[in-house]
Amino acid sequence: MARVWKFGDDIDTDQIVPGRYSPYMTSDADLPKYAFIEFRPEFPKEVRPGDVIVAEDNFGCGSSREYAPLALKRCGIAAIVANSFARIFFRNAINLGIPLFEDPAAVQALNDGDVVELDAAAGRITVGGRTIELRPQPRFVQDILAAGTIADYIRDHGRFPGE
Amino acid sequence: MSRGSTLAEKIIGRAAGHAVQPGDLAVVAVGMAMSVDSIAPSVIKVMREEFRIPKVADPEKVALFVDHVAPACNVSTAEGQAEVRRFAAEQGIRHLYDVGTGVCHQLMIDRGLARAGEVVLGSDSHSTAYGAIGAFGTGMGATDIALAFATGKTWLRVPETMKVELTGQLPAGVMSKDAILHLIGRLGIDGATYRAVEFYGAEDLTAASRITLCSMTTELGAKAGMIAFPQERLAEFGLPEWLFADPDAGYVHAETIDLAALSPQVSSPDDVDNVSSVDAVVGIHIDQVFLGTCTNGRLEDIHAAARILKGRRVAPHVRMIIIPASDDILKQSVADGSLISLLEAGATVSTPGCGPCIGRHQGVLAAGEACFSTANRNFRGRMGSPEADIYLGSPLTAAATALEGKIADPRNYL
Structure with a gap:
């Protein structure tokens, strides 16, 4: 069983991991401790592997810092479901193998603290006995996630997505 | 249905070697890929450990900058910078711009590293700057930059x-x-x-x-x-x-x-799109004024501030920090006298680089403080305490604000 951590619009990368807490300024090993350290201080203490982030519009806007999605991955976040994602965050998260779903109906149906069961590979999330089929990702995203990460994809396929 | 191409479609099409349409995935040659002190250590690690490629594809198409925390502010950043220097030496990368040369984007343009008609990648979101000289510049994360270093290529979705x-x-x-x-x-x-x-x-x-x-x-x-x-x-x-x-x-x-x-515009906390005409925010108390960054640290920006502050004094409670975007800009502003006008007005100068934009050094904010900055982001906590406020505006508005110690309309001083 996993829980939902719900966020609003325009969660920027400074909220996810402030630049002052980057691995460059602190240490790579400590990165998961700094996820939402100021914006939502209970998050790094209480998040459990398998938990799901749900957010409204434009999740991950701002800088190109890959350590923002990396911190969430190392916290064990199993998927992020949002109305929409900012461009660089989307790319970084997919490269790292974090399943992202753009699905406003699912966002509306999921609330902070909900206990859910997620099957990311099947694109399915169950809450309160109701199963939501998440809107399918674009094919190239599915292919990267099926391989694991972008590095796995390129190793397995011997080419870039779209090549 | 055939139609003409936008600039993005033309540049990506040439770099891909075939015509492209919005929505296509394209694999393109990268004219230059760059990274900076704060991210390059991760890029190097991903290249070696994830992609398992020991050498960059072409050292002439890689540029490295020490600007995000320059000079280093603690042992961790010093170690990261040392690693960047070792990597440049061992890979034969001559485009290494070290402490004091300036902000990556300014140097990418001024030193001819970003070239018109090419796809140029940076491990920093403000790499969109290169569109000003006719390049398709875009920001990507450490993994994508590592892949570009290692292969000289990237893949992307052709934008609308x-x-x-x-x-x-x-x-x-x-x-x-x-x-x-x-x-x-x-x-x-x-x-x-x-x-x-x-x-x-x-x-x-x-x-x-x-x-x-x-x-x-x-x-x-x-x-x-x-x-x-x-x-x-x-x-x-x-x-x-x-x-x-x-x-x-x-x-x-x-x-x-x-x-x-247009009137002078100000972006108020906590999102860049919280924009109003300066009239709506005139009078808000400001503790620190920061003039600099890839957004507004150029010679014309220093000149704009000097135009207002020459022969005047910044408000006694204001800390005014000037950070030229490059060593050349610093030297030019010294030579033409604009910098001395600002120093005489009570401003101070730090090493060319990103300065306090990311809240790591050279002007970090305390709780309850407000900064007026010529930079590009005012997200909560970006420049220091999450209880500090950041306002964004032009160098002219910054100078007028420094003078009054509260947000001010520069048109009153021209």
Whole structure:
């Protein structure tokens, strides 16, 4: 069983991991401790592997810092479901193998603290006995996630997505 | 259905070796890939450990900068910088710009590393700046930059393009920063997500002003910001003869900004799109004024501030920090006397680089403080305490604000 951590619009990368807490300024090993350290201080203490982030519009806007999605991955976040994602965050998260779903109906149906069961590979999330089929990702995203990460994809396929 | 191409489509098409349409995935040759002290250690690690490629594909197409925390502020950043220097030496990368040379984006443009007509990648979101000189510049994360270092290529989705037409002349007291803040206020911080933004009518602004426009398109969520130079003037700007948008190119959206109607604009906490005319925020108490960054640390920005502050004094309680965007800009502002005007007015100067923009050094904010900055982001906690406020505006507005110690309209001092 996993829980939902719900966020609003325009969660920027400074909220996810402030630049002052980057691995460059602190240490790579400590990165998961700094996820939402100021914006939502209970998050790094209480998040459990398998938990799901749900957010409204434009999740991950701002800088190109890959350590923002990396911190969430190392916290064990199993998927992020949002109305929409900012461009660089989307790319970084997919490269790292974090399943992202753009699905406003699912966002509306999921609330902070909900206990859910997620099957990311099947694109399915169950809450309160109701199963939501998440809107399918674009094919190239599915292919990267099926391989694991972008590095796995390129190793397995011997080419870039779209090549 | 055949139609003409936007600038983004033309550049990506050439770099891919075939025509492209918005929505296509394309694999493209990268003209230059760059990283900076804060991210390059991760890039190096990913290249070696994830992609398992020991050497960069072409050291001439890799650039490295020590600007985000320059000089180092603690042992961790010093170690990271030492690693960047070792990597450059062992890989034969000669485009290493170390402490004091300036902000990556300024140097990418000034030193000719970002070239017109090429796809240029940076491990920093403000790489959209290169559209000001005719490159398709875009920011990516450490993994993508590692892949570009290792292979000389990247893959990307060809963006749709949005057209922004600038008409009229900027009035006195108003700068290109005000135009881009106004656009961000109008469209919102996801107003151009995944899109390229093409500016028309920007060719008669200064080169520095064009960089400010393109740089801040990332604050709209854009993938690239491009200046569309008129076809008949390409030679005048030293641009390739093919680098124009076709008259029948397809745009998903169009906006017009009447520059003549603009007033100085201010972005208030906590999102860049919280924009108003300066009138709405005049009088808000400010503790620190920061003039600098890839957005507004150029010579014309220092000149703008000096124009207001020469012969005057900044308010006694204000800390005014000037950080020129490059060593050349620092030297020019010393040589032409503009910097001494600012020092005599009570400002101080730090090492060319990113300065306190990311809240790591050289002007970190305490709880309860307010900073007026010429940078590009005012997200909560970005410059230090999450209980500090950040206001964004032009160098002219910053100078007037320093003078009064509260947000002020620069038009009163011209």
